[in-house]
Amino acid sequence: MANLLRYLDLALLAVALPLFIAADLPMAAWIVIAAVWIAQHAIEFWADRSAARAMKRGDRRAAMGWVGATTLARVWIIALAVLLVGVIDSKDAGLAAALLAAVLFTVHFGARLLIRLLEPQEMTRGRSASEAEERPV
Helix, strand or coil: CHHHHHCHHHHHHHHHHHHHHHCCCCHHHHHHHHHHHHHHHHHHHHHHHHHHHHHHCCCHHHHHHHHHHHHHHHHHHHHHHHHHHHHHCCHHHHHHHHHHHHHHHHHHHHHHHHHHHHCCCCEECCEEHHHHHHCCC
16 A cells, blocks of 8 residues: 555656646646656655665764755755746646646655555554553653
C-alpha cells in the first residue's frame, strides 16, 4: 500500500499525458513539468537518504536541514519551471503547467501524509511504539 501511495503522483503524471493530448493542451507544459517532476523525485530520494544517514549519526539538525532545504528547493524548481513555460511558450502553456504541478503537489503531499498515518514507525529509540507509550524515556 505504501509503495502505491508513494508513486501515485507519477502514475497521475502518466495519466495526464493522454489527457493533455485529447484536450489539445500545450505539450510543452506536460514535457517540462514531467521532466522537472521526475527530477524533484530524484532530489527527494537523495535527501531522504542523506537525512537517514544524519539520523544514524544522531545529528537531528543535519537531518532536518536536508529535509527542509530540499523541500523548499523542490518547490522553487517546480515554480520556476511553470514560470518559464508561461514566459517562453504561452500563457496557456503556463496555466496548463501550473494546474498540472498543483495537482501533482497535492497528490504527492497527500500521499506522503497518508503513508505516515497508515504506517507509523514501529521503533522509537529501540523500543516498540506500544512500549514507548507505556513507559516514557
